[in-house]
Amino acid sequence: MCETSSSICSSPIGDLIISYCQKGLHSICQISTINDQSFIPDENQTIEIQSSSGKIPIPKSCLNWLHTYFHSPNHLAKIPELCPNIVSKNDSFQENVWRTLLNNVHFGQTVTYGQLAELAGNKNAARAVGTAMRCNPFQLLVPCHRVIRSNGDIGNYSGGKRNNVKYWLLNHEQK
Ligand SMILES: [Zn+2]
Structure with a gap:
């Protein structure tokens, strides 16, 4: 299995938890406290690392993609690398x-x-x-x-x- 690190990043839809290994992303999701009642979107909020744990730095491609998605979507490029252990080639x-x-x-x-x-x-x-x-x-x-x-x-x-x-x-x- 992979050695993973994770980061919490700010975003317009609230903090995101991003998990990744050397090969690519393992997951990205909003922090668990966000729900319909607590959701306070802020379209001007920038994508910034709030905290990280683990040895691997968050892939730049992921930060760039998120920034582009929220703030410059006309320039949206291909998504960052996903870890092949999460999205395998097996065809479920x-x-x-x-x-x-x-x-x-x-x-x-x-x-x-x-x-x-x-x-x-x-x-x-x-x-x-x-x-x-x-x-x-x-x-x-x-x-x-x-x-x-x-x-x-x-x-x-x-x-x-x-x-x-x-x-x-x-x-x-x-x-
Ligand atoms: Zn992995």
């Missing part, structure tokens, strides 16, 4: 869903759970897509916030605890 449906979403649903776009299931190769697997979204280890990078319901509802984010965050992100991408 879940990983296939993540990859499909990452490669096919770009900034400012949305897709329904059913469409994503079909894109990932099983049009009857909308429910499994929902599960894959809840288990997504790479918030923002693998854009599970762009997956919405077929009736136009935005659907749940973080199991329904952070729907305001999803709404904020979708709105951010429409500006």
Whole structure:
């Protein structure tokens, strides 16, 4: 297994916890205290390291990507390296869903759970897509916030605890 380090970074949607090894990112997610009640977005908040633990410095590519996503999205480049031990080449449906979403649903776009299931190769697997979204280890990078319901509802984010965050992100991408 990998030796990982982690950092907490400020962002417009609150502090993010980022975990990584020498090979790439292991996870990125909002700190656990953020929910629909406590969410206080600040679109001017810069991406800055608040604290770090471990021996490995946070990949610059990750900080750059986050900065670009929030503050200069017209220049969004390819996402930072993900650790191959997290996103392996083995073709579980879940990983296939993540990859499909990452490669096919770009900034400012949305897709329904059913469409994503079909894109990932099983049009009857909308429910499994929902599960894959809840288990997504790479918030923002693998854009599970762009997956919405077929009736136009935005659907749940973080199991329904952070729907305001999803709404904020979708709105951010429409500006
Ligand atoms: Zn690793």
